[in-house]
Amino acid sequence: xxxxxxxxxxxxxxxxxxxxxxxxxxxxxxxxxxxxxxxxxxxxxxxxxxxxxxxxxxxxxxxxxxxxxxxxxxxxxxxxxxxxxxxxxxxxxxxxxxxxxxxxxxxxxxxxxxxxxxxxxxxxxxxxxxxxxxxxxxxxxxxxxxxxxxxxxxxxxxxxxxxxxxxxxxxxxxxxxxxxxxxxxxxxxxxxxxxxxxxxxxxxxxxxxxxxxxxxxxxxxxxxxxxxxxxxxxxxxxxxxxxxxxxxxxxxxxxxxxxxxxxxxxxxxxxxxxxxxxxxxxxxxxxxxxxxxxxxxxxxxxxxxxxxxxxxxxxxxxxxxxxxxxxxxxxxxxxxxxxxxxxxxxxxxxxxxxxxxxxxxxxxxxxxxxxxxxxxxxxxxxxxxxxxxxxxxxxxxxxxxxxxxxxxxxxxxxxxxxxxxxxxxxxxxxxxxxxxxxxxxxxxxxxxxxxxxxxxxxxxxxxxxxxxxxxxxxxxxxxxxxxxxxxxxxxxxxxxxxxxxxxxxxxxxxxxxxxxxxxxxxxxxxxxxxxxxxxxxxxxxxxxxxxxxxxxxxxxxxxxxxxxxxxxxxxxxxxxxxxxxxxxxxxxxxxxxxxxxxxxxxxxxxxxxxxxxxxxxxxxxxxxxxxxxxxxxxxxxxxxxxxxxxxxxxxxxxxxxxxxxxxxxxxxxxxxxxxxxxxxxxxxxxxxxxxxxxxxxxxxxxx
Ligand code: ADP
Ligand code: MG
Numbered sequence: 001x002x003x004x005x006x007x008x009x010x011x012x013x014x015x016x017x018x019x020x021x022x023x024x025x026x027x028x029x030x031x032x033x034x035x036x037x038x039x040x041x042x043x044x045x046x047x048x049x050x051x052x053x054x055x056x057x058x059x060x061x062x063x064x065x066x067x068x069x070x071x072x073x074x075x076x077x078x079x080x081x082x083x084x085x086x087x088x089x090x091x092x093x094x095x096x097x098x099x100x101x102x103x104x105x106x107x108x109x110x111x112x113x114x115x116x117x118x119x120x121x122x123x124x125x126x127x128x129x130x131x132x133x134x135x136x137x138x139x140x141x142x143x144x145x146x147x148x149x150x151x152x153x154x155x156x157x158x159x160x161x162x163x164x165x166x167x168x169x170x171x172x173x174x175x176x177x178x179x180x181x182x183x184x185x186x187x188x189x190x191x192x193x194x195x196x197x198x199x200x201x202x203x204x205x206x207x208x209x210x211x212x213x214x215x216x217x218x219x220x221x222x223x224x225x226x227x228x229x230x231x232x233x234x235x236x237x238x239x240x241x242x243x244x245x246x247x248x249x250x251x252x253x254x255x256x257x258x259x260x261x262x263x264x265x266x267x268x269x270x271x272x273x274x275x276x277x278x279x280x281x282x283x284x285x286x287x288x289x290x291x292x293x294x295x296x297x298x299x300x301x302x303x304x305x306x307x308x309x310x311x312x313x314x315x316x317x318x319x320x321x322x323x324x325x326x327x328x329x330x331x332x333x334x335x336x337x338x339x340x341x342x343x344x345x346x347x348x349x350x351x352x353x354x355x356x357x358x359x360x361x362x363x364x365x366x367x368x369x370x371x372x373x374x375x376x377x378x379x380x381x382x383x384x385x386x387x388x389x390x391x392x393x394x395x396x397x398x399x400x401x402x403x404x405x406x407x408x409x410x411x412x413x414x415x416x417x418x419x420x421x422x423x424x425x426x427x428x429x430x431x432x433x434x435x436x437x438x439x440x441x442x443x444x445x446x447x448x449x450x451x452x453x454x455x456x457x458x459x460x461x462x463x464x465x466x467x468x469x470x471x472x473x474x475x476x477x478x479x480x481x482x483x484x485x486x487x488x489x490x491x492x493x494x495x496x497x498x499x500x501x502x503x504x505x506x507x508x509x510x511x512x513x514x515x516x517x518x519x520x521x522x523x524x525x526x527x528x529x530x531x532x533x534x535x536x537x538x539x540x541x542x543x544x545x546x547x548x549x550x551x552x553x554x555x556x557x558x559x560x561x562x563x564x565x566x567x568x569x570x571x572x573x574x575x576x577x578x579x580x581x582x583x584x585x586x587x588x589x590x591x592x593x594x595x596x597x598x599x600x601x602x603x604x605x606x607x608x609x610x611x612x613x614x615x616x617x618x619x620x621x622x623x624x625x626x627x628x629x630x631x632x633x634x635x636x637x638x639x640x641x642x643x644x645x646x647x648x649x650x651x652x653x654x655x656x657x658x659x660x661x662x663x664x665x666x667x668x669x670x671x672x673x674x675x676x677x678x679x680x681x682x683x684x685x686x687x688x689x690x691x692x693x694x695x696x697x698x699x700x701x702x703x
Contacts, residue, residue: 008187009037017178030162039179040188040209043228043651044154047215048121051151056095059124059131066133068092068120069141072112077105088112090120097124098132108138117141119170139170152215176213191689192231193682196667202227229652233661236649237668239690244445245672251421252294253397258286259320261351262313269348270309277301277450278310284448285314285426289398295424300431301450302622303586304457307428310450311400312342314426319351319378323397323423326380328387330403332357332532333539337561338402339381356382356391387414395419400426430586430622431579451623459620460589461596464573464613466603473598474515477549477567481521485566485593486542487549490584492575508571509551522546527553554580563591573599573616574609578629582622608632630655 013033014024027033033042054066070092077086086101086108099120101108122136156172188206203223211224281299288295301307315325329335339355354368354377371377375394380386399415416422465473477487489512491505509525516523524538524547542550543562568588570581589595599613615628678687
């Protein structure tokens, strides 16, 4: 068993024959391989067919990936500093070529010194009529091996440092072989229950691992991959489903009745008829809060779909049942916008509402906190300030979190401790999550969805313009401003190249100023590097209509409501994610005016770039857009997913293997329904695996 101290797979890697302390240290640091077991799960990323080689004279074309066998006849190091490189002459009887290295020179030199035959693998390019390969993979071949190359030779990811120090790919392969000589089939515990292995015709775990490292045939390799994908997705799903299931046993408050507060508001003060989706969601929440277990629900609804009113009605429901409610938003501006609009909606009702943020003055804060603790204050709206320990509720029954992705899980957890039982939690997000991902990222939450927009919305016209039309776009903006409208101009901001991005932003700001001179136009700028005060001040000047143009990074992405803004210009649109652009677009079209979203890009766009712009221009549904985003970019880029850890899958692919994901989810659910705590004997290996430390680490990141 894995947790057993004599589990051979837990043996530190340095004890493997041929490794030792020094190499062990390298393996730990460079490849995160600590134990025998870790080495087994460091899978090859491709295989070489070592039985077929190309002759140098037959290299088909520039850029071809080739595998050659031959001898290195000469080598020298030339150049200095950054130009320093190792050039080796490689010959295979049919011709010669250069092999070139800029890094790891010492290690390579040492390897080629020993002479003999070498295997060379890499991308051929042509220079001055002569073939060469830069940074090829090179392995020394024993003479005894020359006649018997396997058709599948594993290739493992490695690092320059490993190569330089001692560990050529070839040597690593030998270590893995050594490892297989040191263990037996019974050492590799199969955590999948036998009935599942049988039902899905899976090979054993040992067999899968052996075949993925040293496949005997293409068919066996595919079987191994299938088994390992199945296992990975199954474990992922069983964890998520367990979370969700265990959740059903978390006791929560019962909201028994719909009372006077709710009914009065609903009958007399609701400014519009609810959409069917809004009604449906309310019903789901109503049912959920009656069961006696705690609600943990995600409310997904496109930008402008009317989540706020649903939130408010839920809070009234809490009040009717003798509880307090709070609503938390990620920024001061958003929180205060919620406060203002909810206060306005409730102005004719006798309900005490408070606002709390980091900026609330001490005196006011004191009053609020006292009233909150006494229970007079029924609704508290604010920022992170709400979760501070000093904020003590009399009887908190419902916490609503707007724009989920800015709140960490830890912060959510803090809310749980604000009452004797954890309050019901409703998380609202406008980032639509593709169906396929919802299974993974939010598998532990119940989900409610608002798909339809309130009636009477004017569609936003979206156009894509390349850089050469900039002047025209600016003219159009002038025209809109003359009509009394306001304009957003947004620049991309991607963490890795922050500095560059700010340069872009400032350059953009200067450029905008040339089109819109100071004496006629007021331009405000907001970005994340400003102090909060500065940012708020500038943002306010736009909200209250003083500034005509707001130049910004994506800090304005979430929730901000300025109904008079009619144009959203997205600069370098090719650098934004589709869902992000959709969010930005949702900042306009909030008033009575016809609104526009203009996507500005360079004139040379890749095929995918064009497709993405086309999607934005033609699609209006956030859900459709997020599906497309997922297909074009992969899951790693989408917010919720990065957090969920689903993108950490090692062998399965969240998009390509979605069918298998659904299958394993079904299997997981069936197992847990029959045996929620996995107590049956057949699940012992599975349970042990799930509770082993390593798994815990991974899952604590995810849930
Ligand atoms: P979001 O879901 O993006 O938070 P909001 O709750 O801010 O959306 O709602 C957007 C706008 O739509 C608000 O001005 C709100 O008053 C209005 N609204 C919400 N529900 C309806 C409805 N059923 N009919 C008409 N207008 C609505
Ligand atoms: Mg909102």
